[in-house]
Amino acid sequence: MSSVRRTIQVLDLLARKGALGVRSVAQQLDLPVGSIHRLLNDLEAEAAVERNAEGTWQLGYRLLDIVELQLDGLGFQRLARPFCEAIAAAVGETVNVNVTSGDGCVCIDKVRGNESMQLDWKVGSRGPLHCGGAAKAILAFLSDADQHRIVNAPLPRFTPNTITAASALREELERIRKRGYSIDNQEVVLGVFCVAVPIVDRTGRPVGAISVSGPSPKAPGSTVQPLVDQLSAAAGEISRRLGYAGSWPPKSAAMAHDIRAAS
Template sequence: MLDLLARKGAMGVRAVAQHLDLPVGSTHRLLEDLAAERVVERNEAGDWQLAYRLLEITDLQMDGIQLPRLARPFFDAMAEATRETVNLNVLSDGNCICVDKVRGNEGMQLDWRIGTSSPLHCGGSAKAILAYMSEAEIERVAQGPLPEFTAHTITSPDALKAELGRIRQRGYAIDAEEMVLGIMCVGMPIFDRAGKPVGAISISGPSHKAPGESVQHLVDMLSNACGQVSRALGYIGGWPPTHLSARN
């Protein structure tokens, strides 16, 4: 079944059952069991597709997952120019999951393993994604739990929502040692054809990062990469995403 979804992409339960020559009811139960383990998930159309949980299990990029393939051409140049780590993260099952990375040359790096899952309330990529999710989704995340990783982690619902507003105003997120002391990050979202945030690219390392001119060279690189990847996914909205509000 997983091989079928990897080859064919998103499919309805009847199509899966037909390909596997199984009863629809049995196929639906199998898919529900896999969904409970976060191996498959349903998309907006109600079809079944592979979930990024597979990367946590295998550390492999599945052929049917587009984002790593689309984003990778930008990674080497960005890592070489910044000497820091470039990460690709996706939104899956209410978490931010690392699905690809290229390490820079700095001695101290944020070296997430591919498949690492983190919450949405902290980190450059996670906050860049969360800022453009729906108001209901933002409210759900803000109500917690909001675990504290360092003294810089945002753990207040009001403070988190205020930070997300600032992210939407400037179009990128800053992680100032929220996840790991000594590591700072700049992240920007990636949108799909429906204008939904589906992932983010971030640049992380030990260099100081704060909103403004000091990170503009990083923002410019991220904007180029995230804009092109978003367009390749069918996004037709304006860019950069400074004008966008949280989705209704």
């Protein structure tokens, strides 16, 4: 096993389990104690891990600095935060910002509303693109080639409402493109509903999404439209600040809107 892979495994374990002794780390990763001890000392020298008062190992603040630099580079968190705060205050539910990551997406920021029940992803949570409001909002506006690859891959089921048939998912993505937003009807977690709008870069490619999630039911139509309007205004402004100069909503959704308006 390469040293890089061991390093990632150690950091991931400490992130998930909290402070651990060197023997515990070695046992849980099934690696030699001596190797883990040397690795932890190297990581300590780079401030990636540190020993606490009890003598066990925990993550250091260097990793937070690295993550902050990454988020600043993406620009999403800084650009989206004021919109998230305004929407969360207005609707009382949690506003999430997700970015694309390979064939999945990652929650990079959230602002809680004032609802007593808050059902949402933790910052750093990673999920697939075939289910969930933000994920489907991203997937619906990807290129045909990217969609084909993801839709025809295995589609894990998380709840009875998760879409796991490729044909049904393609139909759902077409509906999302036409109306410009996605709906999550308890596809990832039972009791959690979500509405989301994509964020695009200067080329029009979806690079993230902004969403509202919570316990109140959400379905396509006039009832959810006020939420959609707020999310769309925020996503449009963030996209423009990322260099997007096209019409809003993105092309396919805008075309559908023009057709409806003319009919």
